[in-house]
Each structure stands twice: as structure tokens, then as C-alpha cells.
Amino acid sequence: MTPLARLLVERIREGGPIPVADYMAECLLHPLHGYYTTREPFGAAGDFVTAPEISQMFGELVGLALAQAWLDQGAPDPFTLAELGPGRGTLMADILRATRGVPGFHAAARPVLVEASPRLREVQARTLAPHVPLWLDRVEDLPDRPLFVVANEFLDALPIRQFQLTPEGWRERLVGLADGTLAFGLSPPLPQVPDSPAFRAARPGDLVEHCAPAQVAVAATLAPILRHGGFALFIDYGGWRSKGDTLQALRSHAFDPPLARPGQADLTAHVDFEPLAALAPHHHYTTQGEFLLRLGIAARAERLARNLTGAALENHRAAHRRLTDPAEMGSLFKVLALTRADAPLPPGFAA
Structure with a gap:
């Protein structure tokens, strides 16, 4: 015990x-x-691997999607560039690297990480150096200005x-x-x-x-977006309507009985996107595979592959498949975008 x-x-x-x-x-x-206060859960040495850890392509494309949405909405300055549940900071690091060439984006961006764990904040600070983001404990504390926010595998860990x-x-x-x-x-x-x-x-x-904290988190991101503009992107595994027991524990990359080792295994549940979408006046919803394909992951994967050989090339191809293939993360993971009703169609979604 x-x-x-x-x-x-x-x-x-x-x-x-x-x-x-x-x-x-x-x-x-x-x-x-x-679990999150005592151990390093991410990566091969941890208990699970998230999309940003699988390939740099994920963070690059998400970053460019955020930047394009920012441009499409008139390039507000300043704006909050936020991530909820940023893990080791890999996704935000890739976002910042991929958007360096977008004129005015970095100058206007105010990076914010919503992270309650002091231990993970230290890891994120090392990953993001020399960038110095603002850390917040709660989504409800996001600044009241235009907000462009991503949350990858954040909602699934909410009770x-x-x-x-x-x-x-x-x-x-x-x-x-x-x-x-x-x-x-x-x-x-x-x-x-x-x-x-x-x-x-x-x-x-x-x-x-039923996940009340997820609804609170979504409502908190919507508040500045509805007042000032922006774009919220939630990426997680789940579906459109909750049905059945989805509570699961992961330990050393394998499923574990949820009650077997409290505090020593990750606990998550599938996200029910339907009530979250209902909170927004306008939403877009698709699978992760379709989202990444529309953003151009195939072309990006091909360009990166030109400089790879042997095992590195095989790993790269496997990462591409894992992110997009319907039999892997492509269909299990969904993408929900929340905007104002008058906002342009966000990148990665069909009209």
C-alpha cells in the first residue's frame, strides 16, 4: 500500500x-x-509521452496556427500567449521557435504558463530560457487582454x-x-x-x-477572448458525448488499475467536448489527424526527412504516423477551437 x-x-x-x-x-x-508533486511523468523515462515530446512538428504547427490566427484577427498588441498544463515546456519552446519569423509576433506576445507545480515550473524555466514567462496557478487568473491559448492534454487530468x-x-x-x-x-x-x-x-x-473543472477552465479562457479577441485550442483524447467509465491509470507506459497505486500512477479520463463547446458562441471541432494534415504536417515531415537516414529517419516516420494515423493518436485525440462568433475561420479547420 x-x-x-x-x-x-x-x-x-x-x-x-x-x-x-x-x-x-x-x-x-x-x-x-x-503524482505531479513527486515525480517526472513525461518522456520515455516517465509514465507517458505527449505529442510535443513525440515530434517537434506538433509544436511547430500549433505555433504557426496560433500566429496565423493572431494575424487574421488584426495582430493585437499586446496579447497573451498562454499554455495550460505545459508539462516540461516543450510545446511552448517549439511554439516560440517556430514563430520567430512572424513579424511582430514575439514583440507583442506576453508568454504565460498556467502551472501549479513548483517542481514543473523549474523544469519549464530551464526549457524556455532565455524566455521568461509569467506563471499562474489558475486559469481564472489569465490577464484581461487578447488571448491566444493552447491546452494539450490538460483537460484529461482534471478531476x-x-x-x-x-x-x-x-x-x-x-x-x-x-x-x-x-x-x-x-x-x-x-x-x-x-x-x-x-x-x-x-x-x-x-x-x-462530468468534469466541472474543465468547464471552469474553458469559461475562464473564453472571458478575455469574448471581450478582446483571440483563439483557444484544446487538444485531448475523448469524444463528443460522455458515456462509460473512462477513468484510467498509467504507470511506466502501461495501464494500471486506477485504485492500485494512489500517487504513483497518472490518472486521467476522456474529455467530453460537447458541454465545453456549448460554452462558446462559436466553436470548431475535428480530429488531431485532420487538424495536423490541414496545417501541412505531410509537407513538413517530408522536408525534415531529407536530412535524416537510418534509425533517425525511421523514428521520424513513426512519429508522423503516431500523431496522425487514425489507428494511433489521429482519431483518438480531438481538437476543439473556441473563438468569437465574428472571428475568421481558425487554421486547421474546415469551413
């Missing part, structure tokens, strides 16, 4: 079962035993609640105890549940997930 598991068992013994959202929050962000429709009505899935160890169970019937299309369309036996 991990140190955090012992603390959770004691908490449940004293206060009763806890929502899945509370369990996720403790596992990921406990100040002493949380979710899970609800199941039973013959007696809706019940919440909780984490409790069975024979002294952590186990899932259900609450008594609830008087009400969140109102969303997923809940309204549910049938008996269905499990529906």
Missing part, C-alpha cells in the same frame, strides 16, 4: 466514501504524495465525477473500502445530477462522467 493509499484509507474510515473527483485530486496533487443510472435513479460512483482496501461503490440515489445532453440521453445502467 502506498503512503497516499494509507492516508486515503484513514480518511474514508473517518469520513466515509469520497467522490472519484476527490480521489483524483488527491492522487495527482497531494502536496507530499501526489471528474462519475454517475450511474440505476433502477432507483442516479447514483454517484464513490471510492470507499472493501476488506480494508480501496474499492468502488455507489452512493444512495441523488435528488439531482448535472444537466447535460449526456445525462438526458442516458439509459438504465449507463455511466456518465
Whole structure:
């Protein structure tokens, strides 16, 4: 039993079962035993690899898409160039490198990283040097000016609640105890549940997930965009409507039972994009594969391949496939863009 598991068992013994959202929050962000506060999760030596770590092409194309959207909206100066959940800073570093040649972009940009972990902030500072971004703890603290923001695999780590429709009505899935160890169970019937299309369309036996922090984060990015202009880009795995249990743990690049090692495995859930899109007056939605293909990843991959041979060339081709192939990340990952209704069509999306 991990140190955090012992603390959770004691908490449940004293206060009763806890929502899945509370369990996720403790596992990921406990100040002493949380996953993100105690370890380096990214890369081959960690537990998972994100798209910016797979290939520089991802960050380059995202950066150029942000820059083109900035130009299309009249090149506001100054503007906030933000990333939510920036990991090791690789994506922002690639964005800044790829946009060096865009006239006026760097002079007008005010880089901001929304990152609560002091340990990860230190890593990001080293990655981004000599750039010195502003760090914020919360999305709600973003400056009130034009905002061009990207969030890659940020929403999937936000705590979710899970609800199941039973013959007696809706019940919440909780984490409790069975024979002294952590186990899932259900609450008594609830008087009400969140109102969303997923809940309204549910049938008996269905499990529906709800992520209030994701809606708060999206609303917070929309506030400056609706007032001053900009473009929000959310890239994550998930789908258009929540259905079924998607809570998963990753440890050493392999799936792990979600309750097995609290604090020692990454916990995520698929993103339900439908209620997030509904928050914006205008949105665009596509798969990661289609998004990158429209941005020109095939041509970029071909240019980079000209200078590669042997294993480096094979790795490059494999990275290209992994990012775009429908059997890999191409279809599993979705891209949601949020803009004002009067904004031009963002790069990477079909009319």
C-alpha cells in the first residue's frame, strides 16, 4: 500500500466514501504524495509521452496556427500567449521557435504558463530560457487582454465525477473500502445530477462522467477572448458525448488499475467536448489527424526527412504516423477551437 493509499484509507474510515473527483485530486496533487508533486511523468523515462515530446512538428504547427490566427484577427498588441498544463515546456519552446519569423509576433506576445507545480515550473524555466514567462496557478487568473491559448492534454487530468443510472435513479460512483482496501461503490440515489445532453440521453445502467473543472477552465479562457479577441485550442483524447467509465491509470507506459497505486500512477479520463463547446458562441471541432494534415504536417515531415537516414529517419516516420494515423493518436485525440462568433475561420479547420 502506498503512503497516499494509507492516508486515503484513514480518511474514508473517518469520513466515509469520497467522490472519484476527490480521489483524483488527491492522487495527482497531494502536496507530499501526489503524482505531479513527486515525480517526472513525461518522456520515455516517465509514465507517458505527449505529442510535443513525440515530434517537434506538433509544436511547430500549433505555433504557426496560433500566429496565423493572431494575424487574421488584426495582430493585437499586446496579447497573451498562454499554455495550460505545459508539462516540461516543450510545446511552448517549439511554439516560440517556430514563430520567430512572424513579424511582430514575439514583440507583442506576453508568454504565460498556467502551472501549479513548483517542481514543473523549474523544469519549464530551464526549457524556455532565455524566455521568461509569467506563471499562474489558475486559469481564472489569465490577464484581461487578447488571448491566444493552447491546452494539450490538460483537460484529461482534471478531476471528474462519475454517475450511474440505476433502477432507483442516479447514483454517484464513490471510492470507499472493501476488506480494508480501496474499492468502488455507489452512493444512495441523488435528488439531482448535472444537466447535460449526456445525462438526458442516458439509459438504465449507463455511466456518465462530468468534469466541472474543465468547464471552469474553458469559461475562464473564453472571458478575455469574448471581450478582446483571440483563439483557444484544446487538444485531448475523448469524444463528443460522455458515456462509460473512462477513468484510467498509467504507470511506466502501461495501464494500471486506477485504485492500485494512489500517487504513483497518472490518472486521467476522456474529455467530453460537447458541454465545453456549448460554452462558446462559436466553436470548431475535428480530429488531431485532420487538424495536423490541414496545417501541412505531410509537407513538413517530408522536408525534415531529407536530412535524416537510418534509425533517425525511421523514428521520424513513426512519429508522423503516431500523431496522425487514425489507428494511433489521429482519431483518438480531438481538437476543439473556441473563438468569437465574428472571428475568421481558425487554421486547421474546415469551413
